Amino acid sequence: MSRRSILRAAGASTLAAPLAGGLLTACSTKSTPSAKPNTTVTVTSYGGSYNDQLTKTLLKPFEKKSGVRSSLLANTSLAGLKAQVQSGDVQWDLVELTAPEYLQALDEGLLEKLDYGIINDKGLPSYAKADYGIKYLSFLFVMAWDQKHIPDAQAPKNWEQFLDQGRYKGKRSVYAQLSDSSILEAARLASGVPFDKVYPLDVDAALNYLAQHPGRDKLIYHTANQEPIQQLTSGEVALSTSFNNRISAARKDGARLNFTARNSVVAGDYFVVPKGARNKEAAFRLLDFMSNDAAAGADFIQTTNLTLANTAALAKLPSAVADSLPTSPKLAHSILVRDDAWWAKNLKATEQRFKLWQAGS
Template sequence: MLRTAGFTALAAPFAGSLLTACSSKSTPSAKPNTTVTVTSYGGSYNDQLTKTLLKPFENKTGIRSTLLANTSLAGLKAQVRSGDVQWDLVELTAPEYLQAVDEGLLEKFDYSIISDKGLPSYARAEYGIKYLSFLFVMAWDQTHIPDARAPRNWEQFLDKAKYPTKRSVYGQLSDSSILEAARLAEGVPFDKIYPLDVDAALRYLARHPGRDKLIYHTANQEPIQQLTSGEVALSTSFNNRINAARKDGAKLNFTASNGVVAGDYFVVPKGARNKEAAFRLMDFMSNDADAGADFDRTTNLTLANTRALAKLPREVADTLPTSPKLADTILVRDDAWWAKNLKQTEQRFKLWQAGS
């Protein structure tokens, strides 16, 4: 799937011609004491977001950021419908973004404030920017599973004979690719994963490894805690979380092979109090080359900022989720399928977890 037009758009930022891209327009000066309230997922990622993007943005514009860790579509919806909107910039998964558009919850993005010169074509949308690409991966505790014995594909990860231990898997299907992992484990090729056969995926998980070998996490920092505490030796996670833990000394590792590349949007809720400041922040994130390159190097995620990608050394660019080097080994998540099928799939998954 990464060889399709969709991945061509993802991979395009790595082209050498980007080195000559024109410079970003200057960010307008801010009103004194302006604050933009941003919601994301917390943990090490919020620390990275603050260091590489939010503080440099404040230094450049004077716009301060309050970063929260309680982002959710439900919270955004409640604020918009009550008329009491506290958030200005909200991170949503791609399926959640499409749902929010359908429900009329978002402000249109103002591209007279946000220059799209630095945005790759896949990232620009009417009501948001798909600002981030990441990998859903299999990870392990090296103190219990040395790299030489670690899983190299989802079939091995889910094999209870090979690893007679519990695994932690992400239970929030808006962001989790565990059902895709089950289909890949069964040998389904990348280009046949969608439309996703949910019942077949659940049947596979019931056999390999079985309900008794699965525990669930619902926050992105949980698998790091579970792996480092010894609660589990195997877990799904996201590539940036494992990299951050490794930099802090944790004996964890992961493989990008068989990973699932997906992305999150930043959106502005309808009625946001500081939407202009939010748009200015998005302009900075999409066009400031130095801050964006620092973000990519620090997180090993791909920021939707072509100027930043053009500044990265090849050894860094080749490790990012959108690198053409990974094209034959990873699956691109089908956002449209998930947006259409998320609610009923979540209901089916919960029933399955309960043994139905």
């Protein structure tokens, strides 16, 4: 989550094309190959309910089918992957990274080349496959609200309304981690910039807009995915940025929250194998299972409301679920596809600029 050159060539355009074209329906019939007995693949991700869902829908079914056990950790990071590879003591076998982190890891030569003799690529949409990783899921960065304070009929329909202090008097919570957050893109959209003109991102213009709408003092920040749910349900804020799967999970648990998929920003995470991984073959087999097993993939999508890069699973979804995913043709013209290559090149400088802006500089 070198391969940077591949994604730069493909970039956001390769993701945008299949999204605009709707659901892909290709299906692979290749079964997951058997593995050596007593093999354990160490996977690292983001923890919380997401890790529970990943275990239930993908890792346990994979173990049952292949005999490969999974040890799932919650401390994924590019820094951790880099430290392991550089020390020669690689403990992780499969690592989840954001797209900008993936491109950085690729550029620094930290990744194993994937074996597509083991991973059947027929199950992968074209935007997801690359030599050194798989963009295995996509999600939406959305505007969310507390229905107790903002009824759906009065909820924001676009980012201009979301950030309009005259329309909504309270504070907004926004995600502070720019490797995932699309608040700067949201500010550009709010100022009237069309989707196809957002990149290259004018960071100063975005920050200037936020300084006026809703105002620097009207923003609070969250750094973990569960924080906006807590902030919304506690009444601390009535509006927050979030991810579609987090709001959907909270609604299933009874929270009176909602979001709109329109005018959201599509982002995604990669699974990669660190260079020198001890169980890389088992990691490849797990990636094959994730990409091709229709039943497990459909279960993952319906449980998480995240889009798995598994065309057979996408084809099995009921329309009510399929229509809410980034791959839906109904959303093709009302969502922005995040430019991973731009962020990989500009992430560090933009993070520094954002922190200075937050501090009032």
